[in-house]
Each structure stands twice: as structure tokens, then as C-alpha cells.
Amino acid sequence: AQTVTQSQPEMSVQEAETVTLSCTYDTSESDYYLFWYKQPPSRQMILVIRQEAYKQQNATENRFSVNFQKAAKSFSLKISDSQLGDAAMYFCAYSSQGGSEKLVFGKGTKLTVNP
Amino acid sequence: GAVVSQHPSWVICKSGTSVKIECRSLDFQATTMFWYRQFPKQSLMLMATSNEGSKATYEQGVEKDKFLINHASLTLSTLTVTSAHPEDSSFYICSARIYSPEAFFGQGTRLTVV
Numbered sequence: 181a182q183t184v185t186q187s188q189p190e191m192s193v194q195e196a197e198t199v200t201l202s203c204t205y206d207t208s209e210s211d212y213y214l215f216w217y218k219q220p221p222s223r224q225m226i227l228v229i230r231q232e233a234y235k236q237q238n239a240t241e242n243r244f245s246v247n248f249q250k251a252a253k254s255f256s257l258k259i260s261d262s263q264l265g266d267a268a269m270y271f272c273a274y275s276s277q278g279g280s281e282k283l284v285f286g287k288g289t290k291l292t293v294n295p
Numbered sequence: 296g297a298v299v300s301q302h303p304s305w306v307i308c309k310s311g312t313s314v315k316i317e318c319r320s321l322d323f324q325a326t327t328m329f330w331y332r333q334f335p336k337q338s339l340m341l342m343a344t345s346n347e348g349s350k351a352t353y354e355q356g357v358e359k360d361k362f363l364i365n366h367a368s369l370t371l372s373t374l375t376v377t378s379a380h381p382e383d384s385s386f387y388i389c390s391a392r393i394y395s396p397e398a399f400f401g402q403g404t405r406l407t408v409v
Contacts, residue, residue: 208324211363213396214397215397222402223333223388223402223403224400224402224403225339225388225390225400227397227398230396230397232396259326269324270348271339273337273397275396278328280344280346280392281392282344283329283341283390283398284339284341285338285339286338287337287338288337288338294314
């Protein structure tokens with residue numbers, strides 16, 4: 181079974197600074213998807229960024245980018261120019277390839293942004 | 296993006312009663328829906344996977360007789376918590392996928408059993 185590990189229960193960053201959230205996973209599959217989801221206090225899950233395992237290029241979405249190291253099974257999220265609205269729980273998630281596969285979530289990292 | 300609507304957002308019920316939570320995909324047909332449970336300050340725990348027209352697949356340790364899941368159409372899945380007890384109080388979230396990598400989430404339902 182696949183597992184996702186987030187080793188940082190909490191992180192903090194100063195506004196406008198950069199922070200990196202760590203995620204490692206374990207799988208025997210070669211094709212899969214990796215995600216970072218944000219859960220603000222409203223508890224609505226919001227997709228931040230997605231990476232397909234077959235793609236060597238790291239995904240980017242505006243201020244958010246990932247460092248995907250397939251051999252090391254590592255998938256970290258970098259948030260640049262942090263904003264107060266970035267404060268939330270961040271969950272790393274894994275999904276097998278296929279449109280009806282479940283997501284396996286890590287335990288989450290609580291990000292605090294200090295003004 | 297696709298919209299998943301979950302209702303109600305919060306519900307309070309008396310111990311021993313049943314409560315139904317609805318999850319609707321508003322602008323797409325969801326072949327598969329997922330039900331998660333989230334305790335305070337914890338991650339999402341998958342309870343079951345629901346496919347339209349077939350029985351739900353429950354994760355190990357989830358009581359299928361207590362958490363009844365019905366996926367009667369491609370746009371609606373329901374979770375019924377039967378004979379609810381205070382320990383069933385939690386945040387329940389549904390999610391839907393339509394043959395795409397991305398999963399779309401409902402707003403969640405906060406259930407409090409008193």
C-alpha cells in the first residue's frame with residue numbers, strides 16, 4: 181500500500197519570504213499523481229498544485245512550485261513571496277494513475293505566516 | 296473547475312438518531328465519489344469509495360452498517376450515519392473524480408451528536 185509522510189507538523193514563515201514543505205512517499209508503482217492541497221480554516225480543500233510522475237519537469241503555479249525527485253520519492257512544495265492568505269494546513273497526497281483512484285493523504289503541515 | 300456541493304454544512308442530532316449527508320456533483324457526472332472523515336487537527340481518513348450503481352467499498356475498520364453509502368446516480372452520493380453516537384461527531388468530506396487526475400471536494404459537513 182502507498183504511504184505519504186509529511187515530517188513537519190508545523191512551519192512558520194515571514195510574509196514575503198519563501199518556505200518549503202516536505203513530503204515523501206512510498207510506492208512500487210511507476211505511474212502516479214502527486215498533489216498538494218491547502219485546507220484553510222473554512223476547511224474547504226483547495227488544490228494547490230499537481231505533478232504527474234511521468235513528467236520530469238517540476239510543476240509550477242504562480243508562487244507555488246514543487247521539487248519532484250522520483251528516485252528519492254520526494255515531493256516538496258515551495259511557496260515564494262508568502263502571503264497572509266497562505267496560512268493553512270497543507271496536505272501532500274498520492275494517487276495511483278486512473279480517474280477513479282483514491283487519494284492517500286499525509287498528516288499535514290500547518291503553515292503560519294507572520295506579518 | 297468542477298463543483299461538488301455537500302449538504303448540510305453542519306448538523307446537530309440526538310444520540311440514537313440517523314443523519315444523512317448529501318454530496319452532489321453540480322456540473323459533471325462523477326463516476327466515483329469518496330467519503331472522508333477528519334478529526335480535529337488531523338488528516339483526512341478515507342472511509343469508503345462509492346461507484347454509481349454498485350455497492351460502496353469500505354476501508355478496513357469502517358463499520359458499513361453504521362455508515363451507509365448510496366450512490367444512486369452519477370451526480371449524487373449520500374452518507375447516512377445510523378444510530379449516531381457522540382463518538383461519531385466529526386467532519387465528513389466528500390470528493391468526486393471524473394477520469395481526471397484532480398479530485399474535487401465538497402465543503403464538508405460538521406456533525407455533532409449530543
